Amino acid sequence: MKTIDVTDSSQELPTDGSASQQIYMRRLREFTKDTFLEHENRASVVERTVNFIAEVLPVSYVIVGEIIKDAEECSIIGTYGLPPDTETIRGQRAIIMSLVCRDIISFTESNETDREMASALIGGYPVVSGISVPISIDGGGIGVLAVYSETDREFNESKVAFLNAMANVISISLMKPNIHPVVAQHTESVFQAKKDWESTIDVMPQLVIVLDKRANIVRVNRTIVSWGLGTVDSRLGHSVEDVIKPLITGVTRNYKIDWTHIWKGLQSDDFLEWESSPGSNINKSLRFSLRRLHENEKKFNTRNCFAVLVVDDISEQKTAEQTLKKYTNELEKKIRKRTNQLRLANNELRQELDEHTINKTALIESEERYNLLLQSSLAGICTINNENGKIDYCNDRFAYIFDYKKTHIIDRDLADFIYPEDMESLDTFIANIMNIAPMQLPVVVKGIRRNGEHVWIEIKLNLINLISEQTLLINIIDITEQKNTEITLRKSENRLHILSSQLIDAQENERKRLAYELHDGIGQWLSAIKFKIENVMDVHKTKLDDAGFEELTDVVGTIRETIEETRRISSDLRPSMLDDLGILVTINWFIRKFEGTYKSIKVNKVISLKEQDIIDYRKVVIYRVMQESMNNIAKHANASIIEIILEKIDDEIYFSIVDNGTGFDLNKSSMISLTDGSGTGLNSIRERAELTGGEFSIMSKMPGGTSIKIVWPVN
Structure with a gap:
C-alpha cells in the first residue's frame, strides 16, 4: 500500500483528487468502518485511533485525556510514544488538561509558555512543537487529543481538520457504549438522502450538478446520460469544465471560467446566469444558472456541497422567439390551425398527468413551496398556518426586512410586525382574500422592525390550494425608499406652491406700484405740463402767430392722448377702484369698458352676493381671471355672448365665465395662453385659483364654446 507523505509540515493532506488523495480517503474510510464495526469497547477505539494518528502524522507523542472533574481530576485513556499511564491525575496536570480542552492550541519552538504546558501534560518529556484539539459532546469539552513533536513543525488547516475528525471518533466512543446504532442511523440517513435525490432531482429535465469549492462534481442527475455527456458515476470527482466545455464547443474559443474569482464574489443565495447558442457537439440553446448553497440547506447538507449549477435546455424557447419574430403576420392563422392539435395534445398530457398523480402529498407540497420561493426570491415571503393563524414559514428576505432571525419569526402572529393602526385595514384585506376575491390589489402598511423603527411595506396576498389544505401566501416588498421619495416630492411641491404664491403676490404688488406710479406720478406730471401749455397759449395768445398757436394745440392734443394711454395702462395693471371700491364695482366698470371696445359682444352678468x-x-x-378670459374670448373665440356668474350658494362661492364661441381642444391646447400680455394663461388661472383655496375646472367643445369655473369655500 502506498503511504501518504505528510512529513513536510507545509504540505496539505491531499484534497486535489490525486491518487494520494484516493489512497488517503480509502484508508480513512477503512479505519472508520473497522473502528465502528469491530471495536465496541471504548478503550480499543481510543487505542486504534491513537495508532492511526501516529501513522498518518509522524510525531513524537500522542495523548488522549478525559476530564472527570474540571480542573481537579482527569484521566489519561490513550498514549503513543509515552509509557502506559491509565491512572487518574490531579494537581497541575489536571489543571493544564482542563485548560487545553477548551480550544484548539497550536505552538512552535518560539512559544515557550505553550511548550512548557505541553511538556508538563505528558510528564516532563521534551516538546518543541505541537497541537491540541478538544474532544466535545454537545458543544462542551470532555477531553483533549494532543500530538507533540521533538522537532519544530507547523500544523496546517488540513492536519487540524484531520485531528478534529479523530477527536469526533473518540467523542462518539465516549458518548455511546455501543457504536452500531449510530452507524445504522447515519447509514439510514445516507440512504434517505440518496432516495430524496433520486425522487426529486433525477426526474427534472434540467442538468443539475452539485459542486464542491474546487468546482469538482459531487452529484449529478441522470440528465447527463440523456444528453450524451457520460454516466453519473463516471463524472463524479471530475471538474465541471469537463462537462460544460462540450456544451459550448463551436460557440466560444479558449473557453475558461475563473472559478476562483466566481467563488469569491458568490454569496449565499446569489445567482449567476449566462446563456450559450447551439454548439457543434450538442445542438441545444442552454441557460446556465449558478447558485451558492446555504450551509443549512436540507437538500445538500454535506460539507463538500458548495454550489449548484443548473443547465436548462431553452432551445424550444429560443426557437419560439425566432418563429414569433419571423411569422408575426401569420400568427392568428397558425393559432386557429393548431387549436385542435393542441386540444388533442392537452388531452393526452392530461391523461399522462392523471397516470402520474401517485406522488406523495408531502413531496408535492414541498415542491410547490420550493417553486414559489424561487419565483418570489426578490420579495419577502411567508405563509400563514390555516389552523392557528401563525407564521409557519418565512424566507431570508422577510427576516431581513424586519431585522429578525427566521427562528424568531416562526410561530408568531403577523400582527407582531405591523403597526396597530394599520392592522384593521390589513385584517379587512385578508378577510376579502379568504372570503370574497382570491386576488386583490396590494395594500401598503407600516411595519415594525426589531429596533422599533418603522418600514413601509407593500403586501400582496394569495390564497393557494395545496393538496391537503389552503394556505395564505404573503409577499412583501420594502417600499420605504419610495415612500420617503414621495414625502420629499410632496414637500418640494408644497415649497413650489409657496414660492408660486409669493411670486404672484410680488407680481400683483409690482403691478399695483407701477399703476400708482403711472397714475399719480407720470399722469400728474403730464396733466401739469398740459395745464401750463394751455395757460401759455391763453396768456400769450396775442403774441403767437397762427402757426405757433396751431403747433401748441397739437402738442396739447398729444399730451391729452398720452394721459389717456397712461390711465389705460394703469387701469390694466391694477385698477385703483379694485382697492378703493371693491370687486363688484370693478366688475361693472370692466364690463362697460369691454362692451365699449367690443361692440359685437354682449356681456350678461349674474351677481348674487x-x-x-x-x-x-x-x-x-376674480379680476385677473375675468380680465384674461374675456380678452382671450374677444381675440380668439369669435363669440357673441359672454355670461359672467358670481354667486354664493350655501357655504361656497361660485365664479364662472361662459362663452358661445368656437371652443378649442383641451388635449392639444392645455398650455394655451389666455392673455393679452398681462397674464400667463390656463396654468396661471388654475394656480391662482388653487393657491387661494379654490377648485378650478374648464370645459370646451368644438364648436360650442368654453366654460371656466372656480369654486371657493366661504371661509
Missing part, C-alpha cells in the same frame, strides 16, 4: 362675502385676496383672482 355681497362685497363682504369675498375675501380680499380672492378679489384680485
